[in-house]
Amino acid sequence: MKLLEMTGAPNPRRVRIFLAEKGVEVPLVQVDMRQGEHKTPAFLKKNPSGKIPVLELDDGTCIAESVAICRYFEALHPEPNLFGAPPVEAARIEMTNRQLEFELLASVGTAWRNGPIVAAMAAGRFTQIPEAKTQGEDAARAYYVRLDAELAQQPFVAGERFTVADITALVTVDFATNLVELKPDDELTDLWRWHAEVSARPSADA
């Protein structure tokens, strides 16, 4: 198998960190999104959504979507458990991961998509909307405040232990900080306490 991905893009990093936590090595193949490789007919056959990462199995089966890929590896390599084991724990991790994706990562993505770095890529492909950028920024900042309050009550984003939801949150905060000018405020001290801890794990370098 091999993972089609791109260094520097947030979603592939989620899978790389997940694999590092599992101690699993998978060959990485770069897809050059800046050259539009993810929109070529050859790539769209692998993933009609035109997005990375994609896990390509030896029989040619392709699995897109970071969380679908991570769940696949969770099934093959159950330990350390990252998606939860008892049904209630698994449900709360799934809930947290999805809220982070739909409310924080999607908002940061909206700010990114309508922001300056994407402007050149967008030209002729889609119209950037300044007001949507503002809404994305506002929603992300509101979620940071919520996250900070939750991290004052528990060590990790979904509770007492490190899970896939921490990977989503870490990658999102780093993406927002480094590429979208949406760094969480310094006063969110519980968020930054958590960020320092999860960033210190060896997997964060993946």
Add this chain to the structure above:
Amino acid sequence: MKLLEMTGAPNPRRVRIFLAEKGVEVPLVQVDMRQGEHKTPAFLKKNPSGKIPVLELDDGTCIAESVAICRYFEALHPEPNLFGAPPVEAARIEMTNRQLEFELLASVGTAWRNGPIVAAMAAGRFTQIPEAKTQGEDAARAYYVRLDAELAQQPFVAGERFTVADITALVTVDFATNLVELKPDDELTDLWRWHAEVSARPSADA
């Protein structure tokens, strides 16, 4: 346990259909979103995201997010299987379900959020963006064409059998058709063949 939900809203219907497929009955409690009940302090304690549905367990534990709730019931009542069993099948169902959510349901939601029915609710709470409505509509229509092509090759959206991804697709198409003026074109005959079949299942009335 009880399910906090609202008749007529798309996401709670996903859970109701899922429960009907499982043959599980859960007491339903209406949350009046038109009166803003989902933004009250009492509700936000149950789900800080201020969204329905929420499954409230007897010990007070609350699980938000439709798919997290469905996974919880899949764990408690494994048959009929709706999330996939072998890891590759489960990964492909998860991929399909997530692509439907992020690329179709989210696009329909953007058109809805920036459309006429929400205008009165939005007043004073957020700014509607006409251009975002257009982008949501265009993205949804493009996804319908993809879905039609996929349904020409396989009976259900994730392959050979009915899964949670069909529930997501059915609820999204019905929401788009009935409330967002985004009915798929009549010429998408494979999509409509599938729609007629899944709509004929008793669970579709849930």
